Amino acid sequence: MSNWNPSSWRQHTALHQPVYPDQDALADVTAQLKQSPPLVFAEEVRSLRDDLGRVERGEGFLLQGGDCAESFAEFSEQNLRDTVKVILQMAVTLTYAGSCPVVKMGRVAGQFAKPRSSPVETRDGVSLPSYLGDSINGIDFTSASRTPDPQRMLRAYQQSVTSINLLRAMATGGFASLQNIRAWNLESVQATPLAQRYGAMTDQIHQALDFMHACGVPLEAFSSLQGTALYISHEALLLEFEEVMAREVDGCWYDLSGHCLWVGERTRQPGSAHLEFIRGVENPVGVKIGPTASVDDCLNLCQQLNPDNQSGKLLFICRMGVEQTQQVLPQLLGSVKQAGHKVVWVCDPMHGNTETASSGYKTRNFDRIMAELEAFFAAHREAGTYPGGLHLEMTGRYVTECTGGAYAIREEDLHHCYETQCDPRLNAGQALEIAYRAADELRRFRQR
Numbered sequence: 001m002s003n004w005n006p007s008s009w010r011q012h013t014a015l016h017q018p019v020y021p022d023q024d025a026l027a028d029v030t031a032q033l034k035q036s037p038p039l040v041f042a043e044e045v046r047s048l049r050d051d052l053g054r055v056e057r058g059e060g061f062l063l064q065g066g067d068c069a070e071s072f073a074e075f076s077e078q079n080l081r082d083t084v085k086v087i088l089q090m091a092v093t094l095t096y097a098g099s100c101p102v103v104k105m106g107r108v109a110g111q112f113a114k115p116r117s118s119p120v121e122t123r124d125g126v127s128l129p130s131y132l133g134d135s136i137n138g139i140d141f142t143s144a145s146r147t148p149d150p151q152r153m154l155r156a157y158q159q160s161v162t163s164i165n166l167l168r169a170m171a172t173g174g175f176a177s178l179q180n181i182r183a184w185n186l187e188s189v190q191a192t193p194l195a196q197r198y199g200a201m202t203d204q205i206h207q208a209l210d211f212m213h214a215c216g217v218p219l220e221a222f223s224s225l226q227g228t229a230l231y232i233s234h235e236a237l238l239l240e241f242e243e244v245m246a247r248e249v250d251g252c253w254y255d256l257s258g259h260c261l262w263v264g265e266r267t268r269q270p271g272s273a274h275l276e277f278i279r280g281v282e283n284p285v286g287v288k289i290g291p292t293a294s295v296d297d298c299l300n301l302c303q304q305l306n307p308d309n310q311s312g313k314l315l316f317i318c319r320m321g322v323e324q325t326q327q328v329l330p331q332l333l334g335s336v337k338q339a340g341h342k343v344v345w346v347c348d349p350m351h352g353n354t355e356t357a358s359s360g361y362k363t364r365n366f367d368r369i370m371a372e373l374e375a376f377f378a379a380h381r382e383a384g385t386y387p388g389g390l391h392l393e394m395t396g397r398y399v400t401e402c403t404g405g406a407y408a409i410r411e412e413d414l415h416h417c418y419e420t421q422c423d424p425r426l427n428a429g430q431a432l433e434i435a436y437r438a439a440d441e442l443r444r445f446r447q448r
């Protein structure tokens with residue numbers, strides 16, 4: 001990679017970076033992190049590249065989901081387990097209906113830094129720096145809490161280590177075995193019509209497994225039935241952190257803070273420090289594609305981030321809102337296809353559909369989310385390209401942050417359990433419902 005090194009981003013404009021008042025403390029923390037083991041391994045990153053290559057060729061589907069912002073306060077085994085359960089349920093639903101393998105990826109074990117619309121927050125006439133994510137400052141509205149503190153990077157790193165330990169155990173230690181499918185049920189979804197539909201599907205899968213077993217097929221010999229890969233990803237926003245997690249393996253650089261990193265809508269401008277950083281790593285990398293993205297933007301990103309046009313290397317995560325997805329996306333898809341660039345196209349139907357409820361809560365409506373997802377599939381039908389995946393802000397718990405869905409959450413219900421640190425997440429029931437609808441779309445698409 002020409003003229004690149006882990007700190008070459010420093011020659012470019014880096015937006016949305018904290019200003020640390022104590023530079024010595026920052027240097028001390030980054031030196032400690034540089035000595036610390038990586039969170040993931042280069043071999044795993046290469047496996048993900050292969051898996052995403054299959055997705056790019058239309059032989060699989062990506063499911064990427066988790067919190068908008070992970071937090072120190074919400075960290076618990078139960079929360080992590082519930083998130084994994086709902087991801088497994090969603091993935092098996094998509095696999096079953098779409099008859100294709102699903103690559104599972106959490107927005108987890110590193111999703112701690114947030115770009116904000118405004119650098120300051122004002123309450124009752126008092127203005128303080130905005131909350132920028134738990135790896136940077138605290139959410140409490142005090143001057144001390146809102147001051148960027150580099151020690152938080154160490155805590156985020158430690159929490160990520162603990163998280164990935166549990167995720168690996170759940171993915172490969174028996175829990176994710178297909179024969180265990182009923183154990184993935186979540187209490188919070190039991191009371192919805194979805195539970196019946198999920199129950200019927202799990203019965204059919206069990207029958208199929210029993211039948212194969214009776215025929216003498218040694219199910220325990222198939223590792224893909226006994227466990228799964230569960231990859232981790234986050235927005236590569238806090239470049240001080242990402243730089244020290246970049247490691248050289250066999251002559252190539254990897255950002256080993258996660259398997260996959262993406263650059264957000266607010267930091268993908270041409271020549272940005274964030275694009276400079278991720279262009280040099282071997283990981284699969286994503287870029288958010290918002291409503292103002294042009295054909296030239298997309299073509300330039302392909303050239304810069306995937307100059308060798310490798311399969312499974314570059315993800316475009318589209319988050320345009322319903323109307324722009326209908327009006328603009330087909331042209332982007334067609335132009336990238338015509339130029340011959342290999343891209344995994346992913347739909348993030350959350351970020352283009354954020355609105356403020358009359359009560360002041362930031363929310364998203366289930367029907368709008370679904371409409372963007374449908375428009376995404378329609379755009380690919382029109383352009384003759386492949387809808388490769390789904391990117392969701394979601395949790396395994398019953399929260400009331402997005403309106404609509406199976407529980408018909410109304411604006412006046414939002415206050416019951418509104419716990420997000422940043423953007424509104426789908427709760428487990430809403431996430432599963434989206435998976436069912438996406439599975440229907442995927443099946444229709446793949447049966448054409």
Ligand SMILES: O=C[C@H](O)[C@H](O)COP(=O)(O)O
Nearest residue numbers: 068114115116117118422423
């Ligand atoms: O997650 C995405 C952004 O960080 C988030 O939507 C910004 O939220 P804000 O508009 O409240 O700053």
Ligand SMILES: C=C(OP(=O)(O)O)C(=O)O
Nearest residue numbers: 068264265266288319351
């Ligand atoms: C910051 C995010 O999104 P975007 O860059 O698309 O606004 C996010 O994924 O939380």
Ligand SMILES: [Mn+2]
Nearest residue numbers: 068393422423
């Ligand atoms: Mn978000």
